[in-house]
């Protein structure tokens with residue numbers, strides 16, 4: 001699905017058109033210097049075009065240029081910084097939602113007005129398309145109360161919405177998922193500390209898939225030392241300076257948000273590349289900036305390990321986390337006490353990109369893995385917007401899955417057919433099957449098990465590269481063999497059996513399986529249902545003698561397939577299945593992904 005992602009900052013805008021699944025970008029827009037007389041926009045690496053200084057007028061001019069050469073846009077994802085306590089999940093934007101996002105400007109005066117302006121401009125340009133707000137705060141909605149509460153008067157805190165919300169949630173969630181995929185473990189079985197170290201910096205404790213602690217607070221000022229923000233500081237120190245320097249509230253805001261952090265400490269700006277270069281040349285301020293920055297991150301890692309009672313992976317992401325080997329060295333070496341054994345060599349080689357987003361920098365076999373992961377908030381927003389648009393499509397245009405009973409049958413190789421039916425025998429198509437190109441052949445064979453025989457088992461064409469006999473549990477007992485439940489094509493280490501045809505017998509070494517109940521679908525169906533090849537889903541089947549839910553249904557996706565669910569005769573009988581039975585996916589959120597299970601297909 002083609003998604004437009006709009007990310008409005010206070011003085012700049014990033015927007016792009018990309019595919020929600022692959023993340024492949026068709027076109028990018030950058031608007032800079034908003035609020036000044038020399039505001040400009042450009043598409044990709046194109047020429048700068050001058051524009052009016054407001055978000056709305058800049059977008060009104062630039063968005064048509066961005067989308068003009070692109071495939072049709074099917075959804076728009078908006079990054080919204082603050083969702084307050086109201087928006088804890090990605091939300092379809094209606095007039096009311098847009099107004100509420102604007103009203104949250106009180107909590108995020110720098111960000112939400114810009115986000116709201118972007119929403120207004122994009123909805124005006126694309127009024128008939130679904131717009132979805134993806135909130136930076138949403139992932140942290142699971143923080144326990146003890147983590148989000150400040151130690152201040154409760155009544156006053158409630159009155160003014162003063163609590164910890166946390167930010168960078170889209171990035172923390174994205175990289176935690178990537179890390180879990182890399183580790184081949186379900187995110188729900190892992191305790192991960194994600195360190196988003198960019199211009200803004202935050203750490204998050206992701207306990208079994210949920211954010212339980214994060215370093216930013218009511219605003220993105222709390223926590224780590226950042227490019228220009230101080231992070232944690234004793235408010236008493238701020239009061240002291242404000243009194244001594246006779247600062248206004250705006251002066252305090254400027255001091256803490258814009259002239260502190262790496263910039264304030266180093267005195268040479270907020271770019272760590274310059275700071276590292278000067279530190280290497282002996283600049284004391286730059287050395288101190290690096291030391292304070294790294295120390296603060298280490299401190300948070302220790303604290304979050306304690307908060308979760310352990311840690312399975314520590315992730316470094318964003319500009320500094322992905323690129324600064326020096327900073328990762330300072331943060332992650334000597335963490336052996338918590339099971340993380342830092343590898344100096346891989347750390348210096350670490351390189352991540354969209355094509356290769358994860359790089360491990362811990363020693364082999366370490367209990368806690370150290371990973372560098374490329375973040376991609378734009379892709380994460382596109383994926384979320386795409387998922388919601390697909391859900392919308394499912395509700396508006398529900399697609400039902402025809403259910404068919406697959407009777408016992410055999411697939412044969414050329415060699416086996418020669419032995420069963422004579423050299424060079426060709427299968428005789430009897431009737432086509434629902435899956436394109438497949439047919440039931442007129443040829444039938446006898447399956448001979450240790451206990452009993454089953455006669456007249458159909459051969460299905462065309463010829464395959466492996467022999468395979470698919471039977472039901474009842475057949476298995478009749479034959480006296482123990483057949484594993486497998487995906488079609490996955491016959492390694494399955495039991496063998498004797499097969500007899502008119503021209504002779506074959507003793508197969510392997511090939512007897514009970515077929516794993518499955519759904520064939522095209523990539524378009526998979527996109528509609530929000531599933532991927534090898535997902536395992538639940539299907540509610542109706543139009544039968546009994547309405548049933550079938551769990552453990554394997555999804556198989558190929559452009560060659562036609563949408564249909566296959567169950568075996570036992571299951572068909574149990575469901576009292578009649579012609580015209582249909583299934584619907586029960587749940588796609590909790591789909592179990594079988595990345596680590598090796599399932600082979602024809």
Ligand code: AMP
Pocket residue numbers: 197198199200227270271272273276318319320323324
């Ligand atoms: P972000 O906000 O994620 O785009 O991060 C931007 C920051 O990452 C920059 O301001 C730099 O401080 C830092 N950065 C980017 N590349 C490098 C690098 N190669 N070495 C050190 N720091 C880097």
